[in-house]
Amino acid sequence: MKIFLADTEATLRLGITLGESLTPGSVILLEGDLGAGKTTLVQGIGKGLGITELLSVPLLH
Ligand SMILES: Nc1ncnc2c1ncn2[C@@H]1O[C@H](COP(=O)(O)OP(=O)(O)OP(=O)(O)O)[C@@H](O)[C@H]1O
Ligand SMILES: [Mg+2]
Numbered sequence: 001m002k003i004f005l006a007d008t009e010a011t012l013r014l015g016i017t018l019g020e021s022l023t024p025g026s027v028i029l030l031e032g033d034l035g036a037g038k039t040t041l042v043q044g045i046g047k048g049l050g051i052t053e054l055l056s057v058p059l060l061h
Contacts, residue, residue, distance in 0.1 A: 011037045015044015022049065 005011045018028070018041075028045070030038045039056065046053075 005037070008037075008040055011040040012044040012047070015041040015046075016048040017044075019045035019048020 003014065005014060022028075022045070030041065032038050043054075
């Protein structure tokens with residue numbers, strides 16, 4: 001599935017929608033180039049989950 005996200009706000013909104021629909025134990029893997037929008041998406045997911053602190057994404061190698 002491909003979803004076109006026109007701007008940062010759209011990425012955040014998708015994240016919020018995802019976060020609101022997650023159930024306990026859900027795992028989401030993100031893969032994307034530098035600056036692809038991973039952290040933005042995760043910040044939206046956190047918001048959708050009701051997390052109010054700032055979220056960052058650790059690098060996994
Ligand atoms: N759909 C979008 N369209 C245009 N710009 C976007 C979009 N989503 C996010 N951005 C912007 O792109 C930039 C990079 O986003 P972000 O930091 O989330 O990427 P990242 O994948 O986490 O990067 P990195 O790999 O460096 O950690 C930010 O300035 C963000 O606001
Ligand atoms: Mg990032």
